[in-house]
Each structure stands twice: as C-alpha cells, then as structure tokens.
Amino acid sequence: MARNLDLTALRAFATVAETGGVTRAATLLNLTQSAVSMQLKRLEENLGLSLLDRSERTIRPTSEGEQLLGYARKMLDLNDEALGRLTADSYEGEITLGVPHDIVYPVLPPVLRQFSMDFPRMQVRLISSYTKQMKEQFERHEIDVLLTTEYGTPEDATLLRSVPLVWIGAPDGTAYRNRPLRLAHEAHCIFRQIAQRSLDTANLPWEMALDTDSTRTAEATVAADLAIHTMLKGTEPPQLAEIDHNGALPDLPVTNINLYIQKGRNSPVIPSLADLLTKAYSVTA
Numbered sequence: 001m002a003r004n005l006d007l008t009a010l011r012a013f014a015t016v017a018e019t020g021g022v023t024r025a026a027t028l029l030n031l032t033q034s035a036v037s038m039q040l041k042r043l044e045e046n047l048g049l050s051l052l053d054r055s056e057r058t059i060r061p062t063s064e065g066e067q068l069l070g071y072a073r074k075m076l077d078l079n080d081e082a083l084g085r086l087t088a089d090s091y092e093g094e095i096t097l098g099v100p101h102d103i104v105y106p107v108l109p110p111v112l113r114q115f116s117m118d119f120p121r122m123q124v125r126l127i128s129s130y131t132k133q134m135k136e137q138f139e140r141h142e143i144d145v146l147l148t149t150e151y152g153t154p155e156d157a158t159l160l161r162s163v164p165l166v167w168i169g170a171p172d173g174t175a176y177r178n179r180p181l182r183l184a185h186e187a188h189c190i191f192r193q194i195a196q197r198s199l200d201t202a203n204l205p206w207e208m209a210l211d212t213d214s215t216r217t218a219e220a221t222v223a224a225d226l227a228i229h230t231m232l233k234g235t236e237p238p239q240l241a242e243i244d245h246n247g248a249l250p251d252l253p254v255t256n257i258n259l260y261i262q263k264g265r266n267s268p269v270i271p272s273l274a275d276l277l278t279k280a281y282s283v284t285a
Contacts, residue, residue, distance in 0.1 A: 003046070007079055010072040012039035013051060017069050018110045019280075020058040027279045028110050058106075080117040092121040095273060098134040098143040099126065101215060102235050103257060107280045114276055119269050130188045138260055145273055146260040147281070149190065149232065157258040160281040163232045165191060165252035167243040170225035176243050180205035184218045184227035187211065191230040194253065202250040257281050 015025040016036065026033045044051050051065035061069055099108055112124055127134060131148040138146045153159040169176055181199060183206055185192035199206045209227035212218060222229045223239045232255055236242060243249065259281075261274055 005046070005075070006039075006043065007075065009039040009043040009046075011076055012036045013043055013065075014069060014072045014076060015110050016040065016052065016059060017061045017065065018106065018113070020060070020106045022059070024107065024280060024283045025110070027283050028114055028276070076117075081120065093267065094123040094125055095267065095270060096125045096127060096142065096144045097273070098137065098146040099128055100131050100134070100147065100149050101128045102232060103147065103149060103281070104128055105235075111273075111276045111280050115273055118272060122269055124273070130186075131190055132188065135260075138262065141262060144262045144267070144270060145277070146262075147277065148258045148260065149255050150258055151194075151253060151255060153256050153258050157260050158278070160257045160259050160278055161283075162254045162256050163234070165194065165230055165255050166233045167245060167249050167252065168222060168229045168231045168236050168240050169243045170223050171239075171241040173225035173228075173241075173243075175222075175225045176228050176245055176249060180207045181249075182207055182209040182227040184209045184221040184229050186215055186218050187213050189218075191255075195230045198250045198252055204250070 012025065012029065012031070015028055016022055019025050019028070022033050022036050022040075026036045029036065040052065047064075047068070049064045049068075050062055051068060053060045053062050053065075108126075112126075115122070115124060127137070127143060131150060134143060134146055135148060137143045147160075148157070149163075150157075167176065175182060181204055183192070183195055185195065185208070196206065210217065210221055218229060219237060219240060221227050228243065229240070230252060231240075233242065259274060259277060261270060
C-alpha cells in the first residue's frame with residue numbers, strides 16, 4: 001500500500017530546518033512548540049529516519065533530512081500555488097522590504113515563504129544594505145517596510161527585540177590579543193564607531209585592518225585571524241565565532257531591532273507582512 005507524506009508535518013519540518021529552531025517555527029506557523037515537536041516526531045516515525053540534528057543550539061537537518069527538505073519545499077510550493085490560484089483574494093502588486101544584511105538569516109527566508117503562501121500574487125522586493133542608507137531610502141518613500149539595527153528606538157518605530165553586540169573573531173583565533181588591536185569593519189557599518197569608541201574608553205589601542213565596503217572582505221579578514229569584528233550575538237556565519245576574551249575586551253552595548261512602516265501606503269497586505277516580521281524577530285534566540 002502506498003504511503004502519503006503529511007503536508008502539515010512537512011511544513012513543520014521545513015520551517016524548523018529553515019529557522020534552526022522549534023520556537024521560531026512555532027511562532028511562524030501559529031502553533032505551540034509541543035504541536036510542532038509532535039509533527040516532527042510523527043514524520044520521523046513514518047519514515048523511520050532521523051531528520052534533524054538536535055545536538056547543538058541550532059537545529060540542522062541530517063543528511064537524510066537535507067534530501068527530504070528539497071522534496072518538502074517542492075511539495076509545499078505546489079500545494080500553496082494551487083490553493084493560491086484557486087482560493088486567494090486577488091491582492092496583486094509589490095512591497096519593498098528593507099532588512100540589514102546581518103539579520104537576514106536565519107529569520108527572513110521563512111517569513112518571506114509564509115508571506116508568499118498567504119499572498120501568492122504579491123511580490124516582495126528585498127533591499128539589504130546598511131541601516132543608515134535604508135533609513136534615507138525609507139524617508140524618500142522608496143521602502144514600504146523597514147527593519148533596522150539601531151541604538152534606541154525612535155518614536156516612529158516599533159521595538160521588536162534587543163540583542164547584545166559581541167566581539168567576533170576566527171574560531172580559536174588570537175587576533176584579539178594583539179596590540180594595537182586590528183579591526184575589520186566595512187566603512188558604512190554602524191558598529192564600526194561603537195567598537196572604536198568602546199576601545200578608546202577602555203584605553204586599548206586599535207587600528208583599522210582594511211578599508212572596504214564589502215562584508216565578505218571584512219569577514220574573510222576576520223576568518224584568517226588577521227583582525228576582529230563586531231556583530232549581533234547569534235548572527236555570526238559558521239566560519240566565525242564569538243570571542244571568549246575573559247575581560248580582555250570591553251563590553252559592547254545592546255542593539256535594538258526596530259520596525260518601520262511607511263505611512264500613507266494604503267495596502268491591506270503590509271500589516272500582514274509586518275505581523276509576520278514582528279512574530280519572527282521578537283522570538284528570543
């Protein structure tokens with residue numbers, strides 16, 4: 001007898017795999033954590049396979065899970081496309097969303113997927129840049145919905161979450177011990193001046209290791225243990241790691257993730273996108 005894969009369980013599995021955790025997945029799916037966990041358990045029992053590696057802080061697919069994830073995405077996309085074309089309200093158009101590059105992953109992809117499922121005829125144009133530049137675009141009405149990383153929350157913004165800023169280096173690196181301390185920040189990175197001022201206050205000498213607007217160049221320099229960087233806690237890529245400096249470096253301030261919504265943009269779907277972003281980014285890591 002042919003067996004069928006449960007689309008609800010597949011959606012739970014795909015969302016957990018994309019967000020790296022049950023908590024964020026449950027928030028996006030409007031389910032309890034126990035409900036999501038039960039869906040995952042049933043799927044694994046049905047297939048007789050271990051699909052997720054739960055041994056680390058971030059949940060990742062196993063090799064079998066990676067294979068299933070590709071099929072799951074195709075099956076869910078077809079399901080959502082069919083429902084969207086046959087039953088969805090005829091909302092059509094484009095929304096421009098601005099998100100700083102350092103908070104795109106892992107939260108944003110499942111948010112965009114869910115929005116596309118809810119409004120299959122709407123297009124989201126994603127802009128990913130530095131907060132300062134995107135706020136200027138927002139003021140020119142070039143961005144409809146904007147996420148920022150800032151110190152404080154202006155009156156026209158909504159605070160989603162506060163995240164500590166931390167020192168980042170190469171795994172098991174020693175660059176943080178060098179004096180003068182070498183920093184690798186892009187020219188327009190808002191964390192650059194914060195890092196410099198923190199070191200000045202602590203009377204620690206520093207110098208810039210590079211002059212670039214490229215995030216990849218800065219990360220490559222840090223990964224080579226030639227300099228250190230600052231990032232929001234939990235957002236560092238796999239080739240970098242938070243520095244366990246035991247007080248050798250000064251503490252850094254907390255950064256707010258803020259949400260801005262363009263006033264006067266009369267679109268019924270913007271509140272839906274804002275609600276998805278609020279739920280996803282408000283979840284504690």
